[in-house]
Amino acid sequence: MSSQVAHEKRKQEILEKALDVFVEEGYADTTFQKIAERCGITRTILYLYFDNKKQIFNESIKRFLSSLEAEIALIARDQYLTNGEKITKISEILVEACERESKMLSVVMDYLLRLKASGGNPDEKVRRRTVRMRHILADIVIEGIKCGEFKESSSVKGTVEMFFALVEAAVFRLVVLGRKEAAGLQEALTPFVDNMLNPNFEWNIENKED
Secondary structure (H helix, E strand, O other): OOHHHHHHHHHHHHHHHHHHHHHHHOOOOOOHHHHHHHHOOOHHHHOOOOOOHHHHHHHHHHHHHHHHHHHHHHHHOOOOOOHHHHHHHHHHHHHHHHHHOHHHHHHHHHHHHHHHHOOOOHHHHHHHHOHHHHHHHHHHHHHHHHOOOEOOOOOHHHHHHHHHHHHHHHHHHHHHOOOOOOOOHHHHHHHHHHHHEOOOOOOOHHHOOO
């Protein structure tokens, strides 16, 4: 194994363990020392991989989102699903991820509130982190309109915003209200998608492009 590969492997291991520390301790109480101890290394060695706690946190979240994006992209490429089914399935995956990672989301919420308090722009931060997911969803809607599955009047931007409003509602229920699950939120998207569908469209796998 080359030194570069070994360095990257250790870095990913640190990010994985660091995220557990952030979840357990909260963003404010997580320190470089606590992360180093969890990883079984010294602070000096930790500095070889990261400059500060904020960098570790940002890269930990990026690592989580990358995994989620890969799962969503896989659904988007599934030629056996209609575009409407893709949107519904992706919504289920995201809400389930919110339920599964509710503790992590509470840390993210704390971080964003601190960012806002310091004069930062949390909305811009979230949008930048979710830009690839937004593009995937936009492509699904565009393809749905192109093939005639969705009405030409369907709004690409409106659908994407509605979709992320659903995720925001899930985060609010789980983190702010402290509920254990956000079941039922996916159903809110059903009438929205149904309204987009072209009643005269007949879908079959043979009409799908490779």
